[in-house]
Amino acid sequence: MENLKDNLDNGLKDSLPIATKELTLNMGPQHPATHGVLRLVLELDGETIVKCTPYIGYLHRGIEKLSEHRNYFQIIPLTDRLDYIASMSNNIGYCVAVEKLFGIEVTERSQFIRTIAAEMSRILSHLLWLGTHALDIGAMTVFLYCFREREKLLDLFERLCGARLTVSYTRVGGVKNDVTAEWLEDLYAFTGEFPMRVEQYETLIDQNRIWLRRTKGIGVISAEDAINWGLSGPTLRGSGVPYDVRKFMPYAAYDKVKWEVPTGKNGDVYDRYRVRMEEFRQSNLIIRQCIEKIPSGPIMADAPKFILPPKDKVLNDMEHLIHHFVLITKGPQTAPEGEIYVATEAPKGELGFYIVSDGTGKPYRMRIRTPSFVHISALPKFSEGSLVADIVASIGSIDIVLGECDR
Amino acid sequence: MNIGITAIKVVIVISVTMLHVAYVVYFERKVIGHMQARLGPMRVGPHGLLQPIADGIKLFFKEDIIPSGADKPIFYIAPVIGVIAVLASLAVIPLWEGFSIADLNIGVLYILALSSVGAYSVILAGWASNSKYSFLGGLRSSAQVISYEIALGLSLVGIMMLSGSANLSDIVRAQSDYPFVLIQPLAFFVFLVSMIAETNRAPFDLPEAESELVAGYFTEYSGMRFGLFFMAEYAAMFIMSAVATVCFLGGWNGPDFWVFSYVPKIAWFLIKVYALIFFYFWIRATLPRYRYDQLMGLGWKLFIPLALVNIGVTGLVKESSNPIVIKL
Amino acid sequence: MTAKEFIKKVLFIEILKGLALTLKHLFSPAVTRQYPAERREPFPGSRGLHALVIDEYTGKAKCVGCGLCAAMCPSQCIYIYTSEDEDHKKIVNRYEIEVLRCVYCALCVEACPFGAVALTEHYEYSDYSRDVFYYTKERLLENWNKYMAGQKGKEYFEKFWRPKSEDFRNSKEPHAS
Numbered sequence: 001m002e003n004l005k006d007n008l009d010n011g012l013k014d015s016l017p018i019a020t021k022e023l024t025l026n027m028g029p030q031h032p033a034t035h036g037v038l039r040l041v042l043e044l045d046g047e048t049i050v051k052c053t054p055y056i057g058y059l060h061r062g063i064e065k066l067s068e069h070r071n072y073f074q075i076i077p078l079t080d081r082l083d084y085i086a087s088m089s090n091n092i093g094y095c096v097a098v099e100k101l102f103g104i105e106v107t108e109r110s111q112f113i114r115t116i117a118a119e120m121s122r123i124l125s126h127l128l129w130l131g132t133h134a135l136d137i138g139a140m141t142v143f144l145y146c147f148r149e150r151e152k153l154l155d156l157f158e159r160l161c162g163a164r165l166t167v168s169y170t171r172v173g174g175v176k177n178d179v180t181a182e183w184l185e186d187l188y189a190f191t192g193e194f195p196m197r198v199e200q201y202e203t204l205i206d207q208n209r210i211w212l213r214r215t216k217g218i219g220v221i222s223a224e225d226a227i228n229w230g231l232s233g234p235t236l237r238g239s240g241v242p243y244d245v246r247k248f249m250p251y252a253a254y255d256k257v258k259w260e261v262p263t264g265k266n267g268d269v270y271d272r273y274r275v276r277m278e279e280f281r282q283s284n285l286i287i288r289q290c291i292e293k294i295p296s297g298p299i300m301a302d303a304p305k306f307i308l309p310p311k312d313k314v315l316n317d318m319e320h321l322i323h324h325f326v327l328i329t330k331g332p333q334t335a336p337e338g339e340i341y342v343a344t345e346a347p348k349g350e351l352g353f354y355i356v357s358d359g360t361g362k363p364y365r366m367r368i369r370t371p372s373f374v375h376i377s378a379l380p381k382f383s384e385g386s387l388v389a390d391i392v393a394s395i396g397s398i399d400i401v402l403g404e405c406d407r
Numbered sequence: 408m409n410i411g412i413t414a415i416k417v418v419i420v421i422s423v424t425m426l427h428v429a430y431v432v433y434f435e436r437k438v439i440g441h442m443q444a445r446l447g448p449m450r451v452g453p454h455g456l457l458q459p460i461a462d463g464i465k466l467f468f469k470e471d472i473i474p475s476g477a478d479k480p481i482f483y484i485a486p487v488i489g490v491i492a493v494l495a496s497l498a499v500i501p502l503w504e505g506f507s508i509a510d511l512n513i514g515v516l517y518i519l520a521l522s523s524v525g526a527y528s529v530i531l532a533g534w535a536s537n538s539k540y541s542f543l544g545g546l547r548s549s550a551q552v553i554s555y556e557i558a559l560g561l562s563l564v565g566i567m568m569l570s571g572s573a574n575l576s577d578i579v580r581a582q583s584d585y586p587f588v589l590i591q592p593l594a595f596f597v598f599l600v601s602m603i604a605e606t607n608r609a610p611f612d613l614p615e616a617e618s619e620l621v622a623g624y625f626t627e628y629s630g631m632r633f634g635l636f637f638m639a640e641y642a643a644m645f646i647m648s649a650v651a652t653v654c655f656l657g658g659w660n661g662p663d664f665w666v667f668s669y670v671p672k673i674a675w676f677l678i679k680v681y682a683l684i685f686f687y688f689w690i691r692a693t694l695p696r697y698r699y700d701q702l703m704g705l706g707w708k709l710f711i712p713l714a715l716v717n718i719g720v721t722g723l724v725k726e727s728s729n730p731i732v733i734k735l
Numbered sequence: 736m737t738a739k740e741f742i743k744k745v746l747f748i749e750i751l752k753g754l755a756l757t758l759k760h761l762f763s764p765a766v767t768r769q770y771p772a773e774r775r776e777p778f779p780g781s782r783g784l785h786a787l788v789i790d791e792y793t794g795k796a797k798c799v800g801c802g803l804c805a806a807m808c809p810s811q812c813i814y815i816y817t818s819e820d821e822d823h824k825k826i827v828n829r830y831e832i833e834v835l836r837c838v839y840c841a842l843c844v845e846a847c848p849f850g851a852v853a854l855t856e857h858y859e860y861s862d863y864s865r866d867v868f869y870y871t872k873e874r875l876l877e878n879w880n881k882y883m884a885g886q887k888g889k890e891y892f893e894k895f896w897r898p899k900s901e902d903f904r905n906s907k908e909p910h911a912s
Contacts, residue, residue: 025539032621047543047699074809077840138610138696141757144443148766155778162782162854162895168840176845177897203756207749210610210695300902310900314848321848328846329806388543389619389698442757446767693753 036402071331080166083404088121097342097353125347133396174300215270219394229378233349239267245345331361372405429459466634481535486635489528503672514575526552536627544623555604561714562597579658586657602647609691648683786878797851800827807846812836855882
């Protein structure tokens with residue numbers, strides 16, 4: 001049978017006088033499914049992708065270079081603009097790195113606040129991912145349901161720190177301002193109803209036959225390949241590797257709460273989807289535990305060399321005023337020399353800050369290891385040999401944000 | 408005879424359909440909006456009631472941009488073919504007893520034929536735009552429409568066997584006791600799915616899958632030409648719903664007791680048509696989109712066999728209930 | 736596939752559940768906010784348009800032109816021009832913010848040792864030309880009167896001017912620098 005088919009194919013090829021060649025399709029940078037400004041050049045044989053080449057850089061703002069000209073405080077707003085869906089996670093990632101460099105120990109209350117904020121931003125990021133991923137596959141109602149909950153969380157962010165998207169909430173050595181009991185109560189109420197909302201999303205897509213056929217067995221990557229390509233976060237866990245920075249190298253208060261790392265099995269789009277849906281529940285659980293356990297106390301670490309002095313002291317005290325001036329105009333002058341790499345678990349994967357310090361108030365060099373950049377590099381691996389419709393599902397499942405990729 | 412009367416009928420039907428198309432868009436936006444926990448159009452007029460008119464005016468006065476590489480004559484004519492094919496189908500739809508512009512004895516075939524002509528507009532638009540996205544959309548559409556046409560046609564064969572006619576008015580009359588959906592549920596299901604696929608609506612809206620092909624075959628169209636495609640799509644939905652109403656739901660027949668007997672016949676017809684159109688929107692708000700090859704597999708491997716089985720069973724049942732002695 | 740799964744598949748159970756959910760939403764109230772007609776009050780501390788604080792006792796700007804905000808600003812959009820008057824006192828001739836470049840991080844508020852610059856909760860100031868977004872000292876002072884005058888302005892610094900002594904671990908002891 002196979003032979004017959006081969007013969008037929010060969011015969012057809014010989015008898016066809018028309019030369020065939022692949023259709024080159026330029027997908028993006030303005031395309032509804034490339035999540036921003038990703039550009040893919042696809043070579044198509046019919047609708048099958050023969051070759052997929054991602055082009056990046058359309059959103060390059062030089063954040064790494066800019067960081068070399070900003071002191072350690074001024075970089076915080078820049079990190080907001082890496083993964084702008086989850087700016088809180090970037091803030092935390094940066095501050096954790098700088099604190100490690102400076103040797104600052106953050107107070108316990110601050111740790112818990114950071115954990116809460118980070119998990120909120122994980123839910124926010126996953127909500128946007130779920131909405132757009134479902135929209136890409138055609139289920140547009142999920143998108144609007146997701147945004148309904150996103151709106152509530154963003155309102156909580158605004159009450160927390162005054163901004164909804166670019167939060168700039170953490171500070172080196174703590175957080176910008178304390179949370180109020182009222183705010184915690186409202187967040188607790190939200191976490192009470194959120195699992196029900198997740199179930200609603202699942203009602204629409206989880207068992208839906210069309211969804212299953214569009215996601216199962218699509219964009220498969222084995223555990224070994226996933227590690228070799230440097231994938232991280234839910235994209236890696238979808239392949240069954242239970243690697244999570246929050247468990248392996250706990251920062252903030254992740255070691256003080258109970259939670260699990262959800263993993264997939266097959267490494268396809270559906271498993272990555274399931275992992276993220278489980279993370280909704282786990283994040284929700286972490287937030288609830290944190291609210292229950294949050295200790296009272298100060299929010300700023302006691303490290304006067306690196307932290308702006310208290311405002312009431314600045315107003316009344318000459319030494320503090322001078323110190324305040326020096327810190328702001330020159331940055332923390334006593335930063336230790338050396339280099340450091342600290343990774344945190346951002347919603348998209350492992351977000352690492354590599355900082356080289358030469359002892360001045362500014363980093364000599366800051367390199368950011370962003371998950372989206374790594375994930376995009378693996379996109380051809382996901383998509384070659386599949387159909388055009390599948391690449392849309394694959395892009396959705398690796399959850400990329402181009403602000404983070406291009407930096 | 409009555410060229411005058413026919414002309415008046417034509418004018419009435421077309422103008423009513425055009426208005427209907429405008430407001431069915433509004434209806435869709437409202438229904439889907441509320442299903443998605445939002446409001447839909449609210450700004451133009453009370454509750455956005457004038458929105459369709461505003462949209463129409465906007466589309467009419469927008470610049471008609473033609474890509475420089477386009478095959479111009481075909482590019483111009485493609486949307487027109489679509490609209491004409493759909494509007495011509497209106498001729499045989501019996502709105503109520505005795506009211507159809509042309510009472511053709513091959514009404515069912517006529518409608519199927521015209522919906523195939525409608526596929527030309529999509530293919531030609533995709534080809535003439537000279538854009539890769541349009542091209543892929545056009546190709547997908549042609550394959551899809553041709554495949555589902557078969558399932559659509561086959562699902563109606565059972566109806567024709569039962570009523571013994573391909574005339575739509577006769578089919579309705581044959582359902583004066585009960586609608587055919589009760590004895591042809593399988594055919595109704597096949598027809599329902601095929602009609603969604605035939606009109607390129609979600610979850611079978613692959614030719615215009617916005618997440619893959621931007622806007623599919625009408626990516627390069629703008630202004631009123633884009634509007635014509637829109638019009639053709641919504642009018643086609645109306646036609647398909649009308650055919651489903653006529654063939655399966657008993658057309659203008661309604662329950663004939665109590666207050667229901669005072670309801671005008673046209674109202675029953677429209678209620679059924681709008682229920683089906685609502686179903687279209689409801690499905691769109693709920694389901695994800697199929698992939699192209701899955702859709703084709705579904706059509707050929709499931710719906711066509713199902714329709715064939717239905718024909719076989721219908722034939723057997725009909726024969727056994729009034730047996731014919733086969734003479735050797 | 737078990738019999739149960741098969742029946743579920745034939746009867747479209749999961750799709751019917753989805754349809755029921757969307758139908759339920761059709762009859763439940765929408766969450767849309769009709770923006771220009773229905774405005775949402777920003778939460779206290781929301782970071783919006785800038786203002787220069789007016790001292791309630793002197794009626795003049797609190798700003799002394801030290802330039803810390805300009806030094807702290809990550810997007811460097813604050814311009815301060817000072818000079819010396821006849822009594823050798825420093826006067827702030829110009830204090831200008833290029834609002835289009837601002838990223839609303841509020842680091843200027845944090846940097847200011849006098850509580851002289853603030854971010855109001857006002858966020859609707861779109862316009863047709865770029866010139867409008869170059870805020871001069873007069874307009875910034877005006878913003879304070881418009882959006883922060885009275886109790887709101889007083890509370891602003893109590894709540895959002897951080898860090899405070901109580902935020903630190905050793906708040907009792909003097910802060911050694």
